[in-house]
Amino acid sequence: MMTRMVMQRIGIGFATLIVVSIIVFIATSILPGDVAQIVLGQSATPETLAALRAQLGLDQPGYIRYFSWLGNMMTGDLGISKAGGATISSLIGGRFGNTMMMAGFVALISIPISIALGLWAAMHPGTWLDRLVTFGTLSLISVPEFFIATVAVLILAVELHWLPSTAYMTGEETFFELMKALAMPLITLVIVVSAQMIRMTRAGILNVMSSPYIEMAILKGVPRGRIILRHAFFNAIGPIINVIALNLAYLVSGVVIVETIFAYPGLAKLMIDGVQTRDLPLVQACAMIFCGTYVILILIADVGSILSNPRLRNPK
Amino acid sequence: MTDQIVNKEAEQEVLAKLDAFAELPDAPPKRKFRLTWIGYVSCAVVAFWLIICVVGPSIAPFHEMDMDGDDSFLPAGPGEYGYFYLGTDYLSRDTLSRVLYGARNTIGISLAATLLAYLMGITLGILAAVKGGWIDMGISRVNDAILALPTIMLGLIVIAALGSSIPILIGTAAVIYATSVFRIARALGQDIMVQDYVEAAATRGEGVWWIIRAEVLPNAAMPLATDFGLRLVFVVLFISSLSFLGLGVQPPAADWGSMVRENLQGLTYGSYAAIWPALAIASFTIAINLIVDDISAKSGGSLAKKMV
DSSP states (O other): HHHHHHHHHHHHHHHEEEEEHHHHHHHTTTOOOOHHHHHGGGOOOOOHHHHHHHTTTSSHHOOOOOOHHHHHHHHHHBBBOOOTTOOOHHHHHHHHHHHHHHHHHHHHHHHHHHHHHHHEEEHHSSHHHHHHHHHHHHHHHOEEEHHHHHHHHHIIIIIIIOOSOOOOSOOOOOHHHHHHHHHHHHHHHHHHHHHHHHHHHHHHHHHTTTTTHHHHHHHHEEEEEHIIIIIHHHHHHHHHHHHHHHHHHHHHHHHHHHHHHHHSSSSHHHHHHHTTTHHHHHHHHHHHHHHHHHHHHHHHHHHHHHHTTEEEEEEE | OHHHHHHHHHHHHHHHHHHHHOOOOSSOOOOOOOOOHHHHHHHHHHHHHHHHHHHHHOOSSOOOTTTOOOOOSOOOOOOOEEESSSOBOTTTTTTHHHHHHHHHHHHHHHHHHHHHHHHHHHHHHHHHHOOOOOHHHHHHHHHHHHSOOHHHHHHHHHHHHHHHHHHHHHHHHHHHHHHHHHHHHHHHHHHHHTTTTHHHHHHHOOOOHHHHHIHHHHHHHHHHHHHHHHHHHHHHHHHHHHHHHHSSOOSSSSSSSHHHHHGGGGGGGGGOOOOOHHHHHHHHHHHHHHHHHHHHHHHOOHHHHHHO
């Protein structure tokens, strides 16, 4: 029962990845003009164009090009960038690591903070501290990421001079220097992601709190803190795992904004530059990496909530 | 004396608990539509920006593209051609005027996109719910695929392929957010389609469109209206994020997202030109969310939430 459901999810996730690749491929192939024209530029004659097209396989029908593109991507050959003609894999290489490092730090910091604050707000509903948390997080999730980043720059870099306002990295700094450069983007992303996670954790716990067995515990006089930590929390773990994976997936859009604003040399910055110069092969490759990560995280959320449900884990 | 106070407190506590029991699940829903004071303030903020959307350009002291000399990032105060209430931006244009002009672009584009998303989402959603079968299957699968992607990625891919212009922005945002509207409209439609009154209408021999118009839509209206507010917030954030990245509304038109981007460097010179448009976005989106929150808090409210 459970294995079947998990396998089904993984199957759906895989199918989604295929559909995503089709969407990305079609969306970036709508426009007239192709790589051959770009490479040859002004010096293109019909003959050289046709020759290069044949060499690159561009004279073949769309579905064949799609499969060869997909095959190349699977084997790590991401194609050639329009700007400068460097291979895309070499452009992406280090930047992918930078983005993953940032995402990892954000997850490490924000998950414990969010669960603690969410639990704590759920334990004291209606108090002014709970209202402060609810109001604060609601405000934070309703503003754009760049608003939080702008205010952070204003306070921490301009007024207090504590941190640099850009995350410039040379690759040779000490750990402390690295942390200082990363601090600003990290703070912004942690705020963005935690606000959502705190709200969802609190809502998840309060949702469990309205089930009959909790009412029973309330009526027999169990203290509130004990009800939440011993009864509600374990039944809310499933939804909370779900929340964490979903929010790490939301990190994708946050990363795009934050890397741009702080000039952080990551994958998203590379992609935005690609969009600005209309470097479609580069955009395709970056989009596939981001969308793939996103789909996999959503998949983990789905599987996690199946695995954490005892009714599915131990079928009758 | 103290006993009396204690008694009174105990009495009030019992009364409060009785009050809580009045909200048992099977109690009839309260029809009263009242907001807290936060809700009313938020309504005022939203109304303010909607009015500015219409009259902004006519009350602005300068045109959005007027430049005053060569001094960028002037602080608030009198300038060569007039008084700058919020100072000037990086091209020494009046920040206040640009915020007023920007309301029309930012809110106007988002509103247009959200309305279009609703038109598409509701039409297709109710069509899928009413017709069912392969039509439902087909639309739902396509919908799921789009929904499985991060919105900003979809936006970036479309803009990389087609370039950025206002119609493309509206169209892209509308298609992306129509997917969530579709899901809600379809679920609501399916819920309503199996109700007795719909069956009765069908038995009476009413046509599909009559059923949709007279039975399904009125019953789906309220939940959809609350969702509209949330969706509008998402669209405002989406559009202004793209503008912030330099891929949305193109300069020199004033737009809150691009204004923040343009004036970001000014922060280091102590200019607040980037803060005002950012605050404008924040006030608009926070206010809408607070209204929606207020409405859903009024309609919800379970026993456990009150007792714990």
